[in-house]
C-alpha cells in the first residue's frame with residue numbers, strides 16, 4: 400500500500416498540484432486575505448435579518464455552492480462545515496492527510512514537509528507561517544473540537560452569520 404493510500408478511507412484526497420500552489424499563495428498573503436475576510440464576515444453578520452427572511456434552509460444549497468467554489472480555489476477547502484481558517488493562518492487543516500486539526504503530528508520532515516506526502520509542505524508548518532503574517536500566532540493554541548461529519552458539505556459562512564447574530 401502506498402503511504403498516501405493509508406488515509407484514503409477518510410476521504411481526504413491529495414489535491415492536484417496547481418490547486419495546492421494557490422493554497423500556498425493564500426498562506427503567503429494571509430494578512431491581506433484575513434483582512435478581506437473579516438470585512439466579508441461583517442457583511443455576513445449584517446445580512447442575518449435578510450437571511451432569516453429568506454430562510455437559512457433555503458439558502459444552504461446555493462450559498463454552499465458559492466462557498467465551495469471560492470474556498471476550494473483559494474484554500475483547497477474540503478467543506479467540513481466548521482471552518483477554522485482564521486485560527487490556522489488560513490492553512491486548511493483538512494488538507495492534512497491525517498485530518499489533524501490541533502497541530503502537526505510527530506512526523507513532519509526536517510524540510511517542513513508532510514511524512515505521508517513528501518512533496519507537500521506540512522499544513523501546520525504553513526499554518527504557523529500564515530498565523531505570523533496575520534499576527535495571530537496565539538490563535539493556533541485554540542483547541543479545536545472534533546469534526547462533526549454531519550456538517551460536511553454545509554456552509555460555514557451561513558453558520559457564522561447565524562452564530563454571530565445569536566451571540
Ligand code: SF4
Nearest residue numbers: 476477478479482491
Ligand atoms: S476548515 Fe473546513 S470549511 Fe474551512 S477551509 Fe478547511 S475544509 Fe473548508
